[in-house]
Amino acid sequence: MSGVDRSIRVRAFLDQWFAVFLLAAILVAAVGGWWSVQVHATPEVEREEVTVSQWSETTSFEHSSVIVNESLVFNESERVENRPVYYVRLSDELDVTYVYEHTAEEGSVNVTTDMRLLYRGVEGEDVLWQFSEPLASERTTGLTADGNHTVTATVVIEDVFENINTVEQQLGTAGSIEIQIVSSSTVEGTLGGESVSSTYESTMPITVNPQTFRVLETSTIDESGQRTDTIERRVEPSTAEAFGSLLLVLVGIGGVGGLLAARGSGYIDLSADERELLEIHQQEQEFSEWITRGTFPSERDYEATILVDDLEGLVDVAIDTNKRVIKDEQLGVSTVLDGDYIYVFVRPDSPAEDWLVNYADMTMDEFDQFQA
Secondary structure, X not given: OOOOOHHHHHHHHHHHOHHHHHHHHHHHHHHHHHHXXXXXXXXXXXXXXXXXXXXXXXXXXXXXXXXXXXXXXOOOOOEEEOOOEEEOOOOOEEEEEEEEEEOOOOOOEEEEEXXXXXXXXXXXXXXXXXXXXXXXXXXXXXXXXXXXXXXXXXXXXXXXXXXXXXXXXXXXXXXXXXXXXXXEEEEEEEEOOEEEEEEEEEEEEEEEOOOEEEEOOOEOXXXXXXXXXXXXXXXXXXXXXXXXXXXXXXXXXXXXXXXHHHHHHOOOOOOHHHHHHHHHHHHHHXXXXXXXXXXXXXXXXXXXXXXXXXXXXXXXXXHHHOOOEEEEOOOOEEEEEEOOEEEEEEOOOOOOHHHXXXXXXXXHHHHHHHHO
């Protein structure tokens, strides 16, 4: 009789907290069901931006000049191209070609370009004056990636010098003069399925003096474009999510069913004797400092045996008499020995209950012989 059977304590615990456990099991099933719906019925959708087409738009300048005067270096009528320096004594004109093109595989655009020769006086970062002369204007419709938009113009060197001289005569020589060939292109249409409407400006600076005219680094356009679409892709649930959600549902439903079945069958209901044994166990834990485990003695050494109704009362006797409670685990009895008296508390499940109550003056061997 080492204590109350574990099953009694478990059943008592379930009986006490039945409503809480039942609610917890219902919540587990509900959470599992919600999770399962989220995982299986309403899967996660991943959105991604995908480039379906891309293209580029570029502009460029080409320049050349025809040699009009024979020299040791260049032959008359020879055309020299894309040189950084042209010689005034050898050439009269500078021919300029401007090109716009795109690489879009689908779509076309209309391109309109105005080319002009820009003069301006500058001092540091300040622009003192400026004016421009038109050189050429072209329009191309339905331009695809297979073609290009080209504008050609000719700059007469003598005219450039005349314009510079006129400005200096009218304004003086304050600051410095910059000369640029400026091409402004308006692009409208569709490229790669996307509508476009843009204006690009490209420049080709030149400098002149009585001996040479130089082409400086050009400023051109190299733009890129693209069209994107948003695609949706179903994200498959992981194995842990798929099986975990279902397992949670099964655990919750199993818990609810098990608790209701245990309650309905009376499994968790305790009998009166079981409740008394549980109470005794709790009292033993509460008064453990007063109880010593030992062996129940023969009662023939005592004048009287006093049966105590409960363990708490026996502990009170021990406190009043300043004695220890001796607990016999095998017989399931507890005693307080006080002089000629023995105080006895007998557990309901004691195998020696009849002998202790009715045949207290016999030993167990005598009782066995009597029974035989």
